[in-house]
Amino acid sequence: MLELATFSLLNGIVYGLLLFMLTSGLTLIFSMMGVLNFAHASVFMLGAYLSYQVGLWVGFWPALVIAPLLCGLVGAGIERYGLRYVHKSGHVAEILFTFGLSYLIEELVTMIWGRNAVANNVPAAVDFPLFTLFGSTFPAYKGLMMVISVSMLVFLWLALKRTRMGLVIQAALSHPSMASALGHDVPGVFMLVFAIGSGLAGLAGVIGGFMLLTQPTLAHAVGPIVFVIVVVGGLGSLAGAFIASMLIGILQTFAVAIDYSLVDLLRALGFVITRSTPSYEFLSIKVATVAPTVPYLLLVLFLIVRPRGFLGKRDV
Amino acid sequence: MARHEHRVVSLALAAALFAGSAAAEVRIAFIDPLSGGGAATGILAQKTHQFYIDTINAAGGINGEKIELMSFDNKVNPQESLIQLKKAIDEGARYVVQGNGSAVALAITEAVLKHNERNPGKEVLFFNYAAVDPDLTNDKCNFWHFRFDADADMKMAAMTSVIAKDNRIKRVYLINQDYSFGKAVAAAATKMLGEKRPDIKIVGDELHPLQKVQDFSPYVAKIKASGADTVITGNWSNDMVLLIKAGKDAGLKVNWETYYGGTAGSVTAIGEAGVDTLKQVSEWHKNATPELDATVAAFDKRYPGKENEYSYWRAKTMWEMFAAAAKKAQSNDPVKVARAIEGMKMQTSLGEVEMRADNHQILQPLYVSTLAKAPKYDVEGSGLGWKSDAKVEGKDTALATSCKMERPR
Numbered sequence: 001m002l003e004l005a006t007f008s009l010l011n012g013i014v015y016g017l018l019l020f021m022l023t024s025g026l027t028l029i030f031s032m033m034g035v036l037n038f039a040h041a042s043v044f045m046l047g048a049y050l051s052y053q054v055g056l057w058v059g060f061w062p063a064l065v066i067a068p069l070l071c072g073l074v075g076a077g078i079e080r081y082g083l084r085y086v087h088k089s090g091h092v093a094e095i096l097f098t099f100g101l102s103y104l105i106e107e108l109v110t111m112i113w114g115r116n117a118v119a120n121n122v123p124a125a126v127d128f129p130l131f132t133l134f135g136s137t138f139p140a141y142k143g144l145m146m147v148i149s150v151s152m153l154v155f156l157w158l159a160l161k162r163t164r165m166g167l168v169i170q171a172a173l174s175h176p177s178m179a180s181a182l183g184h185d186v187p188g189v190f191m192l193v194f195a196i197g198s199g200l201a202g203l204a205g206v207i208g209g210f211m212l213l214t215q216p217t218l219a220h221a222v223g224p225i226v227f228v229i230v231v232v233g234g235l236g237s238l239a240g241a242f243i244a245s246m247l248i249g250i251l252q253t254f255a256v257a258i259d260y261s262l263v264d265l266l267r268a269l270g271f272v273i274t275r276s277t278p279s280y281e282f283l284s285i286k287v288a289t290v291a292p293t294v295p296y297l298l299l300v301l302f303l304i305v306r307p308r309g310f311l312g313k314r315d316v
Numbered sequence: 317m318a319r320h321e322h323r324v325v326s327l328a329l330a331a332a333l334f335a336g337s338a339a340a341e342v343r344i345a346f347i348d349p350l351s352g353g354g355a356a357t358g359i360l361a362q363k364t365h366q367f368y369i370d371t372i373n374a375a376g377g378i379n380g381e382k383i384e385l386m387s388f389d390n391k392v393n394p395q396e397s398l399i400q401l402k403k404a405i406d407e408g409a410r411y412v413v414q415g416n417g418s419a420v421a422l423a424i425t426e427a428v429l430k431h432n433e434r435n436p437g438k439e440v441l442f443f444n445y446a447a448v449d450p451d452l453t454n455d456k457c458n459f460w461h462f463r464f465d466a467d468a469d470m471k472m473a474a475m476t477s478v479i480a481k482d483n484r485i486k487r488v489y490l491i492n493q494d495y496s497f498g499k500a501v502a503a504a505a506t507k508m509l510g511e512k513r514p515d516i517k518i519v520g521d522e523l524h525p526l527q528k529v530q531d532f533s534p535y536v537a538k539i540k541a542s543g544a545d546t547v548i549t550g551n552w553s554n555d556m557v558l559l560i561k562a563g564k565d566a567g568l569k570v571n572w573e574t575y576y577g578g579t580a581g582s583v584t585a586i587g588e589a590g591v592d593t594l595k596q597v598s599e600w601h602k603n604a605t606p607e608l609d610a611t612v613a614a615f616d617k618r619y620p621g622k623e624n625e626y627s628y629w630r631a632k633t634m635w636e637m638f639a640a641a642a643k644k645a646q647s648n649d650p651v652k653v654a655r656a657i658e659g660m661k662m663q664t665s666l667g668e669v670e671m672r673a674d675n676h677q678i679l680q681p682l683y684v685s686t687l688a689k690a691p692k693y694d695v696e697g698s699g700l701g702w703k704s705d706a707k708v709e710g711k712d713t714a715l716a717t718s719c720k721m722e723r724p725r
Contacts, residue, residue, distance in 0.1 A: 003540075004538065004541040011533040011534050114622075115623060116622065121587070132567070136537070137565070139566075211531075212531075213558065213581065217352065220352075221554075289522075289524065293525065293528075
């Protein structure tokens with residue numbers, strides 16, 4: 001029991017940190033620019049593919065740096081040559097633009113690397129057990145992922161709150177014309193923010209690529225959960241996204257471990273439940289079976305009870 | 317003026333359409349996922365069918381007519397499949413080929429039955445090459461449906477016959493996808509293990525959502541905690557690969573008894589850790605015969621690359637049987653072909669195959685195989701490949717059926 005609980009907690013934290021890696025860039029872009037970037041998961045996927053490809057040429061460690069930089073460049077390009085023009089037409093146009101972009105990236109990836117998953121295996125450099133606990137091993141790459149995820153949080157927080165650059169970024173957002181009048185390059189700031197957000201998605205993709213499956217449906221597979229976290233954490237709140245990621249990761253993992261159903265609960269309360277009880281089929285579904293839907297239940301709950309999420313400043 | 321042009325265009329269109337149907341050809345509708353999540357398997361199957369159809373056409377077609385494969389994308393969705401089926405029939409298809417997803421197959425078989433009742437003289441046949449829910453050839457069977465893959469129960473019977481002989485297996489964990497097929501696998505495993513090895517304890521019976529789980533680590537932690545020495549799973553595609561990957565990461569040491577351990581990517585994902593522990597039940601694998609089959613070699617040559625790893629041997633059986641039946645019936649009319657296929661026996665390089673007359677389920681040899689190092693023919697260029705543990709002859713795979721089908725006239 002202790003063994004299962006320990007592992008559930010550990011797995012939950014790992015999954016939560018992975019989710020945070022995925023969402024941090026999205027949250028950054030949203031909080032800074034007000035753009036809900038539907039192509040974020042696609043950039044994440046692009047990061048996975050690029051790191052695979054670059055890794056083949058120069059090895060894993062350089063790829064860990066190069067792939068996110070390339071994704072950052074892609075992001076900068078998207079902002080400079082796409083979003084900047086669409087921005088004038090309002091948020092709907094922006095959302096549609098990024099939405100269309102996600103399809104474009106998926107097709108592009110399919111054309112270059114094919115429909116099947118590429119052999120993006122765990123690089124030898126991080127493919128060893130970090131430690132063994134109760135006879136189960138904990139892979140080193142998950143440790144690396146945890147370190148990267150936490151550094152992302154610290155880096156972003158410091159960059160935004162403690163540097164001059166962060167001040168300019170925040171100023172450019174709340175008072176663009178004033179910041180511009182003071183001689184700051186506001187469009188340039190926007191481009192930089194989008195590039196950093198995309199670079200973070202790319203960095204997440206490097207790790208996520210071999211943790212999950214590097215295939216063209218990767219973006220679709222992680223897309224929905226990313227938005228759940230942003231809503232539950234509060235739109236545009238970095239700390240909120242972190243809390244939501246951890247909460248969802250741990251909740252979902254523990255739910256898998258619970259083999260009880262509503263039938264067990266009702267029986268414990270003294271009700272008599274048999275196979276002929278109405279809706280027995282529904283009542284007998286185990287918590288473990290519905291575990292992966294837990295985040296979406298949470299999403300619905302939050303939209304009803306607290307639409308602004310944990311730390312959001314305004315309603316969704 | 318504009319109206320006049322319209323008329324010319326529609327006349328030309330009509331002429332083109334007539335010209336199309338005038339050329340004698342047998343139209344086959346292939347309804348399977350060609351985009352989205354299931355596209356990789358759907359497209360591979362499409363290539364395999366096209367390959368064998370081209371072979372038949374090159375030899376002169378069937379009864380002097382060429383076969384044309386028309387593809388329809390159903391996105392593995394039953395509702396979408398029915399729309400595509402309607403479209404296919406409108407375009408003149410008299411044969412339907414589908415395989416991905418038992419829910420889709422159940423929808424199609426019912427729609428085909430209805431169509432054939434209402435349109436005598438325009439019957440459509442349904443060739444199912446991969447949907448393995450036992451219901452399709454039992455309670456939900458009908459005269460128009462033929463299955464060329466062994467059903468979930470038959471595969472489980474083969475798998476458990478090997479498990480029964482292995483005394484090291486004591487604790488089994490079942491993990492399956494939460495839908496009709498996954499539940500069928502779990503039920504069959506519980507029943508057959510109970511009969512063949514009552515001493516084996518089933519220490520877990522897990523259902524998880526279909527193709528929704530990204531991280532299987534929590535499930536692996538549970539398997540580990542249960543003390544299982546063997547895991548039985550019907551998982552396919554991502555669910556198979558990610559499960560096995562998570563198991564490898566946690567250092568889980570179990571026998572993987574699978575239906576689709578041969579799924580593209582699984583062998584690459586588990587790598588050396590799967591040697592001697594990853595097993596699958598299939599109608600064929602590369603090392604089933606001492607030399608690689610000539611058509612498989614030709615397929616590999618025509619479609620090189622990892623994503624075209626040959627995996628539908630049953631498609632070969634299906635098209636050869638179809639051609640033989642049409643020849644025997646001396647007609648390409650679906651009803652006559654159906655009567656000819658019923659009860660048909662055929663010799664293949666692997667042994668005898670037979671299409672059962674009572675429920676239209678094929679009986680073909682089944683192999684239980686284990687992943688091994690440096691076999692003669694490896695998969696996905698991994699240096700690893702399958703080696704047979706046991707072969708079950710076609711006639712021995714037969715199980716009792718509850719099918720009561722009504723035959724036309």
